[in-house]
Amino acid sequence: xxxxxxxxxxxxxxxxxxxxxxxxxxxxxxxxxxxxxxxxxxxxxxxxxxxxxxxxxxxxxxxxxxxxxxxxxxxxxxxxxxxxxxxxxxxxxxxxxxxxxxxxxxxxxxxxxxxxxxxxxxxxxxxxxxxxxxxxxxxxxxxxxxxxxxxxxxxxxxxxxxxxxxxxxxxxxxxxxxxxxxxxxxxxxxxxxxxxxxxxxxxxxxxxxxxxxxxxxxxxxxxxxxxxxxxxxxxxxxxxxxxxxxxxxxxxxxxxxxxxxxxx
Numbered sequence: 001x002x003x004x005x006x007x008x009x010x011x012x013x014x015x016x017x018x019x020x021x022x023x024x025x026x027x028x029x030x031x032x033x034x035x036x037x038x039x040x041x042x043x044x045x046x047x048x049x050x051x052x053x054x055x056x057x058x059x060x061x062x063x064x065x066x067x068x069x070x071x072x073x074x075x076x077x078x079x080x081x082x083x084x085x086x087x088x089x090x091x092x093x094x095x096x097x098x099x100x101x102x103x104x105x106x107x108x109x110x111x112x113x114x115x116x117x118x119x120x121x122x123x124x125x126x127x128x129x130x131x132x133x134x135x136x137x138x139x140x141x142x143x144x145x146x147x148x149x150x151x152x153x154x155x156x157x158x159x160x161x162x163x164x165x166x167x168x169x170x171x172x173x174x175x176x177x178x179x180x181x182x183x184x185x186x187x188x189x190x191x192x193x194x195x196x197x198x199x200x201x202x203x204x205x206x207x208x209x210x211x212x213x214x215x216x217x218x219x220x221x222x223x224x225x226x227x228x229x230x231x232x233x234x235x236x237x238x239x240x241x242x243x244x245x246x247x248x249x250x251x252x253x254x255x256x257x258x259x260x261x262x263x264x
Contacts, residue, residue, distance in 0.1 A: 004039050004080040006112055006135045006179045012039075012212065013201040019213025021082075021203055022221070025051055025068045029218060030075030040080040042114065042215060043069040045087070045145070050219040057144045058087045062100055065089075066108040073109025082137055083110030087145045090115050094128045101129045101136075112136065112179065116143035118165075119172030126176050138173040140166055141207065142185035155206075157186040167194055174198040182215060183207040185229070205229065 002008065012019050020037070023044040024030040030041055047068055048060035069083045083104035090097035097115075104110045112135035115122060119138075126136050141156045150156075157166045166186060173181055180201045183191050188208025195202040195211050204211030206229030220230035223237030250256035 003078050009080055010179050021215035023217045024072045027071045027075040030072040034076045034079045038079055040082055041072055041076055042082045043072050043084055045084045046217050056147055060086050062086055062089045069108030069110050081111050083108050083113045085113050085115040090125055094125050097125045098128050098132050101134050105134055114139055116145050118169035119176055123176055135179045137180045138178040139182040140169050141183050155185045157190045163190050170194045170198050174200050
């Protein structure tokens with residue numbers, strides 16, 4: 001089976017095979033996801049929140065993103081590795097955006113990058129990055145890097161005006177040649193309409209089942225999720241807490257370590 005690539009990823013829209021995407025931030029997690037058959041690993045700027053404990057994604061730096069992308073790329077033999085462009089790595093100038101996207105590929109080992117925002121603002125940037133032979137994934141709806149403008153993490157596209165704007169932006173990104181579009185926290189019927197209207201795959205997160213694929217944050221599916229659109233597939237968080245408490249108990253009671261854990 002060939003390694004997942006951007007052309008294969010795009011073709012999956014037409015074959016009807018749903019695309020599975022998960023966030024990954026380190027080598028062992030990436031390795032496990034890759035062996036499980038996850039199609040694409042998104043090194044998300046969500047790392048700032050789920051690994052670093054920040055309240056938003058705005059604090060993570062490009063160097064930190066490259067660091068995590070490098071670990072994930074080492075752990076992936078089959079999955080597509082998507083590097084998330086962090087806040088202020090592509091907003092300053094087109095030239096800087098291309099240089100930073102190039103670093104995500106050359107230093108981080110990403111196969112492509114993702115950036116947030118509509119084509120009317122970032123169209124020139126997206127085109128320039130693609131002209132540098134770096135595939136781009138778009139991201140519309142709830143865009144976490146715009147949390148201060150949006151006034152929080154809120155569902156987008158609920159009124160007629162914002163629905164029309166999201167549809168127009170999706171068509172614009174598609175016309176620019178992005179290989180996929182993440183649709184985050186928008187009504188399921190709108191996500192279905194956008195999916196039918198664009199030629200590239202749509203990847204939903206809190207956008208219903210009609211998109212061409214789904215993406216979730218790794219920690220959310222393992223027991224750390226608190227939002228409506230996440231599901232705990234295995235409660236690893238509780239298992240970890242149990243293991244930690246057992247360790248503390250046995251150390252304090254003197255039942256660990258035993259003779260079998262000693263060197264002679």
